[in-house]
Amino acid sequence: MWRQSTGYRIQKLVRRKADVKVVGRNLSVVVFLALVLGLVLSCNEEGWSKTIVTAQVSKTLDPETNTASVLLGKATVENIFREDWMETPDPGDSTFDAFPAKIAPIAGADVRVNSEPVSERVPGVYFKATMDLRYEARYDLEITLPDGKTVTAHGFLPDSFSITRPQPGDTFGPGPVAAVWTHSDSCEAFLVGIVPADSGSVARGWADALRDTFCTIPDSAFTDTLGNFVPGNYVFSVTAINGAWNKSGLDLLFSGGNVSGALGTFGCAVCPKPVTFHVK
Numbered sequence: 001m002w003r004q005s006t007g008y009r010i011q012k013l014v015r016r017k018a019d020v021k022v023v024g025r026n027l028s029v030v031v032f033l034a035l036v037l038g039l040v041l042s043c044n045e046e047g048w049s050k051t052i053v054t055a056q057v058s059k060t061l062d063p064e065t066n067t068a069s070v071l072l073g074k075a076t077v078e079n080i081f082r083e084d085w086m087e088t089p090d091p092g093d094s095t096f097d098a099f100p101a102k103i104a105p106i107a108g109a110d111v112r113v114n115s116e117p118v119s120e121r122v123p124g125v126y127f128k129a130t131m132d133l134r135y136e137a138r139y140d141l142e143i144t145l146p147d148g149k150t151v152t153a154h155g156f157l158p159d160s161f162s163i164t165r166p167q168p169g170d171t172f173g174p175g176p177v178a179a180v181w182t183h184s185d186s187c188e189a190f191l192v193g194i195v196p197a198d199s200g201s202v203a204r205g206w207a208d209a210l211r212d213t214f215c216t217i218p219d220s221a222f223t224d225t226l227g228n229f230v231p232g233n234y235v236f237s238v239t240a241i242n243g244a245w246n247k248s249g250l251d252l253l254f255s256g257g258n259v260s261g262a263l264g265t266f267g268c269a270v271c272p273k274p275v276t277f278h279v280k
Contacts, residue, residue, distance in 0.1 A: 053264030
């Protein structure tokens with residue numbers, strides 16, 4: 001019966017929220033999301049919920065740090081086809097959430113990396129410093145949730161590598177800058193980026209992800225939002241990654257990431273000393 005009335009409920013939803021003036025393209029997005037959520041929620045009257053994990057082990061140099069961090073929560077998407085969700089609580093409330101969801105931190109979980117406990121700092125945030133991280137070693141994430149369910153993932157810490165160009169103190173004229181770094185075994189992708197050394201700079205900076213050991217920093221990295229060239233000192237960094245890293249919410253919803261027992265990501269990262277150079 002619920003499935004047969006889906007079309008009617010979508011029409012009812014649109015009529016009841018007409019006062020918020022959702023028209024044209026926005027209305028099409030609402031209907032599309034409703035159809036997608038209808039498939040995800042199926043016949044569950046309460047909605048859909050899933051454990052969400054964002055975890056990493058990272059080794060940085062100068063200063064050297066070896067850390068593990070885990071963010072743990074439960075994402076809940078409400079069933080927008082329920083009668084009580086479609087009712088506006090306050091007649092004067094004109095807000096409308098096309099994708100009603102909330103994330104609640106999960107406290108009290110047992111979180112371990114290679115059997116080493118990762119303690120909880122605040123609800124849902126687990127962190128451990130001064131770990132003994134070794135290049136190319138395997139790291140297993142193991143989480144036992146308060147309800148007894150388990151979440152697992154693994155990755156390999158990339159090998160040591162270094163930036164060979166630019167060198168610290170180099171000076172470049174306006175225009176693109178070539179950057180090169182050495183190979184890192186077990187690395188699946190490099191995250192590269194450049195930011196102004198001066199936090200007050202109006203330059204936009206730049207970031208990218210690639211598999212090569214070289215890149216061209218575009219001249220737009222040294223300009224402001226109006227395209228004006230901004231001379232000064234810039235910091236270039238490269239991070240070697242194994243595993244998944246920073247997936248978007250929709251990407252996690254449809255692909256699930258690389259974590260078993262939850263939606264999420266677990267990655268291992270190595271970041272050598274960034275390089276500061278000057279652009280004039």
